[in-house]
Amino acid sequence: KAGVTQTPRYLIKTRGQQVTLSCSPISGHRSVSWYQQTPGQGLQFLFEYFSETQRNKGNFPGRFSGRQFSNSRSEMNVSTLELGDSALYLCASREGLRSTDTQYFGPGTRLTVL
Amino acid sequence: AQSVTQLDSHVSVSEGTPVLLRCNYSSSYSPSLFWYVQHPNKGLQLLLKYTSAATLVKGINGFEAEFKKSETSFHLTKPSAHMSDAAEYFCVVSDRQSGGSYIPTFGRGTSLIVHP
Numbered sequence: 001k002a003g004v005t006q007t008p009r010y011l012i013k014t015r016g017q018q019v020t021l022s023c024s025p026i027s028g029h030r031s032v033s034w035y036q037q038t039p040g041q042g043l044q045f046l047f048e049y050f051s052e053t054q055r056n057k058g059n060f061p062g063r064f065s066g067r068q069f070s071n072s073r074s075e076m077n078v079s080t081l082e083l084g085d086s087a088l089y090l091c092a093s094r095e096g097l098r099s100t101d102t103q104y105f106g107p108g109t110r111l112t113v114l
Numbered sequence: 115a116q117s118v119t120q121l122d123s124h125v126s127v128s129e130g131t132p133v134l135l136r137c138n139y140s141s142s143y144s145p146s147l148f149w150y151v152q153h154p155n156k157g158l159q160l161l162l163k164y165t166s167a168a169t170l171v172k173g174i175n176g177f178e179a180e181f182k183k184s185e186t187s188f189h190l191t192k193p194s195a196h197m198s199d200a201a202e203y204f205c206v207v208s209d210r211q212s213g214g215s216y217i218p219t220f221g222r223g224t225s226l227i228v229h230p
Contacts, residue, residue, distance in 0.1 A: 004157070035220075043204065043220040056217050090157060099146040099208040099216040100165040105157035 001027055004093050004106035012112045018079040021109045025072050025093030031055075032074040033103065034066060037088040046089075049074055050097055078111075086113045116141045116209040120221035128229045133192040135224045137205035140186060147188045148206040148218070149179055158204065164188060175199070200228045 005024045013019050025032050033056075034046040045058040049068035068074045072093075078085055088110050092103040121136040139145060146165045150158040162173025169181045179190045188205060205221040 033218075042222045045217060045219075048217070092158075097216055099210065100163075101216075102148070102160055102163060103218060104160070105150075107157045110155075 004091055004104055006089075006091050006106040006109050008109060009107065010110045010112075012114065013081050014114050015081055015083060017081050018077065019081060019111060021076045021078075021089055021091075021111075023074045023076070023091030023093075023106060025074070025091075026104055029093035029095050029104070030072055031094045031097055031101070032068055032072065033092045033094075034074070034076050035090040035092065036060075037090055037108070038086075043090070046076070048097075055097065081113045083113050086111060116145065116207050116219050118205050118207050118219055118221040120203075120205050120224045122224050123222065124225045124227065126227040126229065127195045129197055130194050133190070133195045133199065133226065135190040135203050135205075135226065137188045137190065137221060138186055139188060139205070139207045141207055141209045143210045145207045145209040147179075147181060148208070149173065149177070149188075149190050150204045150206060152202045152204065152223075154201075161190070161203075195226075195228050197228050197230065200226055202226075 007022045031050045033048040036044045048056040052068045063079045066076045088108045090108045091106045094101040094103045117140045119138045148163045149161040152158045161177050162171045164171050164181045172178045177192045202223045204223050206218045208218040
């Protein structure tokens with residue numbers, strides 16, 4: 001099976017702009033999660049979608065939003081970008097929502113905000 | 115509430131010597147535990163996972179971890195380090211939340227440095 005894919009791999013934006021990141025999960029996986037990774041804060045959970053519904057949400061402002069489509073592909077949007085949003089954004093997919101379900105990660109999208 | 119503590123932010127070993135990366139967790143229920151590895155500029159790759167079967171779990175690339183409930187630990191070991199093991203390692207706990215869902219919680223990571 002193909003792994004989790006994320007597009008684009010690199011993005012450069014300026015403050016105040018908005019950005020949309022895309023994630024295609026492994027075939028058959030219905031759950032997609034998003035994480036922000038920075039040197040200072042480590043890996044932080046943004047949100048998780050399952051069957052087009054947001055099931056869990058981390059502690060991020062409303063500028064961070066997401067959605068999931070019927071084919072399980074997911075997009076994440078960040079509006080009014082700030083310098084502190086510069087990070088590696090990781091997407092992970094898993095079959096379901098059980099504790100035993102393994103998350104498989106994509107390579108990430110490196111976002112730089114100038 | 116669940117949490118994960120990786121006790122060392124950096125571990126430095128010589129090639130061919132044993133590796134020990136320490137992880138302690140807190141959990142209200144019966145957690146699942148994972149170790150992931152991240153090489154520079156790459157995504158995370160699963161090394162191994164514990165899901166309440168055998169307490170000694172074997173993973174890829176010669177790594178293994180032992181679940182010790184009494185010590186709430188899930189330390190990662192490898193008998194002999196290889197240069198290619200140099201990476202960031204994350205311990206993860208996944209447990210039932212109050213709403214009934216499961217959210218994985220990541221430790222802050224341990225950077226493994228391997229000297230020739």
